[in-house]
Amino acid sequence: MSYSAYFEQAKEQQLNELKEWLSIPSISALSEHKKDINQAAEWLAAKLTAAGLENVEIIPTKGHPLVYADHLHAPGKPTILVYGHYDVQPVDPLHLWETPPFEPSIRDGKLYARGATDDKGQVFLHIKAVEAILKQEGKLPLNIKFCIEGEEEVSSPNLLEFLQTGAERLAADAVLVSDTSLIEKGKPAICTGLRGLCSLEVAIHTANTDLHSGSFGGGVPNALHAMVSLLATLHDDKGGVSVEGFYDDVAPLSAEMREEFVKQGFNESKLQQELALDSLYGEEGFSFVERVGARPTLELNGVYGGFQGEGTKTVIPKEAHAKITCRLVANQNPQDILNKIERHLRAHVQPGATLEIQQGEKANAFNIDPSHAFLQAAADAFEKVYGVRALFTKDGGSIPIVETFSRVLTAPVVLMGFGLPDENLHAPNEHFNLENFDKGLLTIVEFLKSV
């Protein structure tokens, strides 16, 4: 039977299985979901076994477990390591979800659930592609390993540690990752660049208690004033970052790179309309795809302090908090950037306010040459299934482990994504387009059979 026919008849059963997995709220950032994380790992291990993979193991770590499996019966053929993650982002603000995030629901050819596209849905494709080849042909045309982790959304601290000592077990000729997206419907892409990441949390403390704005207002520091006036210094009024030295290690955009970006034919006014924005906003002198693909950024992900309830409370808050992340490019070093930001904040804080800074995640940016054979094979596979050759793009996101894999395993990483850019990953109403579910399965089979 053709693979198309095979997947067509298996579809309903496969979607039901995926919905089961998506029902497990495996949020890695929130400790109360530890049980769900474990359940999601067990579900995955069972499915890998059922697919015909061997040496399936749930490997405990200091944090959330890794799930490993392999099938190594093609001597002389290359070994591919499939990497992905079974953990998901938090779901708030919950009230904006049209259907509950952990009650998967199909509407208009899209599967809605937290993790549908990032990344359970995409990992699932690889399991089912391998299962299909084994069922149809009784063997695999190459050697394959799976390493699926539960901490990608919190920057993979324990996989990084595992790689320090356990790299041999994951040794491969190439790493295959599906955690990125097509350019748009029908326009596949292979990502050849990912931004790095660093994060920090900032707290400001003023008095040792909240104070009445009548009795004290005007005469004591207000933690929120101190916070907003401090945070406002981080950007200039042209959308750039004002931290001294922030851009030191950012490579200027070459003419060739700018040309590649133009090739994507990105429609800015369509995006603006889709997001219901009066205007896009960003660093002056760059297009949207350049800003996201090749420029670093400093984002406020959360700011809070004082009264948030209904009505008015005339309080002078004693503390205020901010959560900040940067996306990094080229040779920016995450530790260096964190140090520069910390220095900036300490230099600009208002008198009477005490600053507390906690540095968090650190990941380098990733870049790969598109002429590599494995990347060309991936582009061929896309072309066979989608009818158009994949473009080589730069993605604005960060998958911290990708740069580490490429460095530690000295293997090319093939970023073959089946998501779409508007699938609300990390936001309410995350979903996965089922057209790419179908085509994704076929593209992976093509790729595995061709390398």
Add this chain to the structure above:
Amino acid sequence: MSYSAYFEQAKEQQLNELKEWLSIPSISALSEHKKDINQAAEWLAAKLTAAGLENVEIIPTKGHPLVYADHLHAPGKPTILVYGHYDVQPVDPLHLWETPPFEPSIRDGKLYARGATDDKGQVFLHIKAVEAILKQEGKLPLNIKFCIEGEEEVSSPNLLEFLQTGAERLAADAVLVSDTSLIEKGKPAICTGLRGLCSLEVAIHTANTDLHSGSFGGGVPNALHAMVSLLATLHDDKGGVSVEGFYDDVAPLSAEMREEFVKQGFNESKLQQELALDSLYGEEGFSFVERVGARPTLELNGVYGGFQGEGTKTVIPKEAHAKITCRLVANQNPQDILNKIERHLRAHVQPGATLEIQQGEKANAFNIDPSHAFLQAAADAFEKVYGVRALFTKDGGSIPIVETFSRVLTAPVVLMGFGLPDENLHAPNEHFNLENFDKGLLTIVEFLKSV
């Protein structure tokens, strides 16, 4: 029996009664406490009746009810209207309370509970002072009315409306209010000035959904960036307010006023130490008591947007919120100030961000001449009980109804407060010093018998 002896023997019973009232979480700002508000009003009506007052009535309004009572059997004598409130402020952050806010607890001679000093504890003194005179002497030396409302903490919208039509019922020769404080332990004060108030809520909206900071970061507006950069424009770096025209109707401080402020002998370094602050902070060129007593202010009471949970979430938030209040002085008109702030905000908002402004409360500042006979009688009463004459001060807080009473009833308002400035009103661990509970009862009896 002397009044001292009377109150001494009644003390335990009276404190138990007050604790009962303080156990009722009558938070006017939060609609889920409507039942508690009604219960607190009923409790109050019952106690007024038990004290010997007449015509006790719970007067419904569109919001929370007023409680009225009177005793009008002294023809030819003046009529005093006692005003106060039985509603309380919200209690968050709850985790900072040493004992639960609605489980009153006495420690070190202080009664801890939300509402202990603001204002249930102080209203309670008046009920018990009147009860004492009636029990000891069988009659009152003057006519008295009580009007205790349930909406002071949300700016008295319905009492204001009641005063438009029902002012006759509240007609009096003077209004007596205990909702302010002594200068410090043993140093009584009569407040001759209160700041006005206006409030607004600001919302900023950017995209129609939260966005992933990888796929979009750097290329779209971030509601939190827009909010902090906008809020930061409201103040200059000398602690002043930057809104055009904000200070237009603020009277300059006269040499006499500055002298009055100096007389208070306020210890700034002691305050700084008590609040564990590196330094006080405020408008350049003014002392703490001047800043709080005679200068206007613009405070951020709450700011929030994006992710507030544990860990990191790489989200670009679609909305951000701020709650703002101003304290006003002299001839500043609250509506005029709100319009000026709104104009400022609309002129400074960042491209790509949509601004939504909701104007809220509006109250004029209040000022009274200390030479008035009722104020001098109050100072005498304080002197008899505390052994030192009360100083005439300006308080930084706002009791919006005070200015309205003085205007609508054309009666002087005597602000005879028994709180202390460090009793954490509007903050965790609000309390009432029992020394002033005891002396407050005696002072009120002295005052009522002398006018």
